[in-house]
Amino acid sequence: MKHPGIGMTSQRTRARLVERLFEQGIKDVRVLEVIRSTPRHLFLDEALAHRAYEDAALPIGFNQTLSQPYIVARMTELLLGGGRPRRVLEIGTGSGYQTAVLAALVDEVFSVERIRGLQDKARGRLRELGIHNVSLRHADGFQGWADKGPFDGILTTAAPLAIPQDLCAQLAPGGRLVIPAGPEQSQQLYVVTRLEQGFDTRAIEPVRFVPLLPGTLR
Numbered sequence: 001m002k003h004p005g006i007g008m009t010s011q012r013t014r015a016r017l018v019e020r021l022f023e024q025g026i027k028d029v030r031v032l033e034v035i036r037s038t039p040r041h042l043f044l045d046e047a048l049a050h051r052a053y054e055d056a057a058l059p060i061g062f063n064q065t066l067s068q069p070y071i072v073a074r075m076t077e078l079l080l081g082g083g084r085p086r087r088v089l090e091i092g093t094g095s096g097y098q099t100a101v102l103a104a105l106v107d108e109v110f111s112v113e114r115i116r117g118l119q120d121k122a123r124g125r126l127r128e129l130g131i132h133n134v135s136l137r138h139a140d141g142f143q144g145w146a147d148k149g150p151f152d153g154i155l156t157t158a159a160p161l162a163i164p165q166d167l168c169a170q171l172a173p174g175g176r177l178v179i180p181a182g183p184e185q186s187q188q189l190y191v192v193t194r195l196e197q198g199f200d201t202r203a204i205e206p207v208r209f210v211p212l213l214p215g216t217l218r
């Protein structure tokens with residue numbers, strides 16, 4: 001076992017986390033169940049694993065953070081929108097935790113990460129967990145992943161200043177983009193839905209994300 005000792009206590013702390021998310025307004029039972037069953041501690045360095053079931057954002061190296069469970073749950077719930085999107089694009093693989101949550105709820109996940117070191121680690125963890133409906137790509141996510149589109153859902157886990165048109169363009173009709181956007185101190189979470197003609201953009205709540213950055217890193 002990778003983190004000996006965490007197994008026994010984690011059942012209880014995971015149940016507590018899920019109760020808390022429910023109280024905070026996460027009502028989709030599919031999402032709550034996946035948060036309960038996904039081993040978040042395996043997506044963190046050993047020194048932080050004991051904090052995995054706190055509702056907190058935690059560092060994953062390269063100046064990046066694993067989002068707090070509340071925001072992972074909220075964004076996932078918004079992406080599902082009561083249905084079951086088949087093909088989903090994620091921008092910002094990071095630790096791979098949100099990727100694993102999505103993989104349990106949709107048919108296929110495509111995930112783009114600009115930092116190779118994070119992508120490599122995420123790939124190893126997903127493989128260890130036996131998650132095979134995920135394709136990873138090392139690239140700048142501002143352009144999405146046009147070859148694999150259109151997508152029923154797109155979820156971005158880092159914030160651009162404004163919503164990138166390239167991402168909206170890769171939505172299938174009825175598809176939704178869940179994305180934080182805005183300057184660092186005043187970001188909002190948005191849901192953009194592709195209508196038969198044009199898009200419907202809705203602001204959901206204030207959030208705080210790391211910035212979506214251009215280019216790639218080794």
Ligand code: SAH
Binds near residue numbers: 157
């Ligand atoms: N979903 C991740 C959150 C990681 S934080 C998790 O569950 O751990 C956001 C991630 O977005 C970081 O890994 C960062 O490197 C990545 N990122 C930032 N700008 C990007 C871009 N233009 N393209 C792809 N990934 C990007």
